[in-house]
Amino acid sequence: MTLRGIFYPYFVSSVMGLLLKISDVWKSFGNVVANEGVSMEVRSGEIVSLLGPNGAGKTTLVMQIYGELKPDKGKISLLGKSPTDSLVKRRMGVIPQECSPYSDLSVWDNVYYAGRLKGVKGHVLRTTAETLLQRLGLWEKRNSLADELSGGMRRKLLIGMALINQPDFVVLDEPTVGLDPSSRREVWDLLQELRKEGKGILLTTHYLDEAEKLSDRIYFLNRKVIYAGTPAEIKEKFSDWYEVVDYSTGKSIRVRGTR
Ligand SMILES: Nc1ncnc2c1ncn2[C@@H]1O[C@H](COP(=O)(O)OP(=O)(O)OP(=O)(O)O)[C@@H](O)[C@H]1O
Structure with a gap:
């Protein structure tokens, strides 16, 4: 069965x-002000990227989205409710930045128990687990301990664990860090497939190429939203700007080039 076949009823x-x-x-x-008056939206069938340098407040923002931190001020509405609502938690998938699978469980058991924790069971759980592991190139490794996987494979296993409940909304904090180019493309394909099925996807990334390739909209974050737009709008706006590093001060400066 394809992922599309499994996810479609949920989409409806x-x-x-x-x-x-x-x-x-x-x-x-x-x-330290990590987020300063941030406003943004994600709709179903959209991939939205948060792009920004180290310390820009991306992780802080996503931790508030999945209910791990509470905003000092302002409001977050997820699937029409508070991010801490237990029903919302069942309908979302999260891959935090600092997170690893259970090292002494097999690949299959990690995905299976992630599903049980989210209330998935029986035939749906087994079929979804198999489809995800096939799609992520982990099926042959299903009986290996998570500890025996490469860093990239562990990252893909986390993606499988986050998707096992066929969530409506997925948050991925730097999903392709540590992946080789072909694994990155596999993850990109999977995210694009999920978008087609109507999921909303929010990802943080340092990679402009990743944001450009995948996103319907990109938010540049540096504590506050510096700019938001489609990849085409961003390309047009910033195409003749360069970042130059002043090695005497370590500061980077944006300069406008001549066409
Ligand atoms: N628990 C915390 N206690 C104190 N300061 C924190 C904490 N979490 C984050 N910060 C600070 O808040 C700011 C934003 O950090 P955050 O991790 O959200 O940035 P980021 O954009 O995700 O960075 P990176 O790309 O390096 O992961 C940084 O200055 C960071 O040092």
Whole structure:
């Protein structure tokens, strides 16, 4: 069975339209302001990327989206409810940045138990697990311990665990870090397939090529949203800007080139 075949009934019953709405969210840690009045949206059938340098506040924002942190100010509505709502948690898939599978469980058991924890069972659980592992190139490794996998394979296993409940909304914090080019493409294909089935996907990335290739919209974040637009709009706006590093101060400067 294809992923499309499995996911389609969920798509039909999922909330259409606006899945995530973030309105004027602020979050600080002591004196450090990580998010400053951030507003953004993700709709069903969209891949949206958060792009920004180290320390830009991407992880802080996604942790608030999956209910791990609470905004100091502002509102996050996910599937029409609060991110901490237990029903919302069952309908979303998350891959946090710092996270690994259970090292002493097999690949199959990791995916299987992630499904059980999210209330999936029986035939649906087994079929979805098999389809995901095939799609992620992990089927041959299903009996290996997660500990025996390469870093890239462990990352793909986490993606399988996040998708086992056939979520309506998926948050991935740097999903392709550590993957080789062909594994990256496999993950990209899978995300594009999920988009076609009507899922809303939010990912953080450092890679402009990844954001450009996958996204319907990109939000440039540096504490606040610096710019938001489609990849084509961003290409047009920034195509003649260059980043130059001043090695005497370590600072980077944006300069406009001549066409
Ligand atoms: N628990 C915390 N306590 C104190 N400061 C924190 C905490 N979490 C994040 N910060 C600070 O908030 C700012 C934003 O960090 P965050 O991890 O959200 O950025 P990021 O864009 O995800 O970075 P990276 O791309 O390196 O993962 C940084 O200055 C960071 O040091």
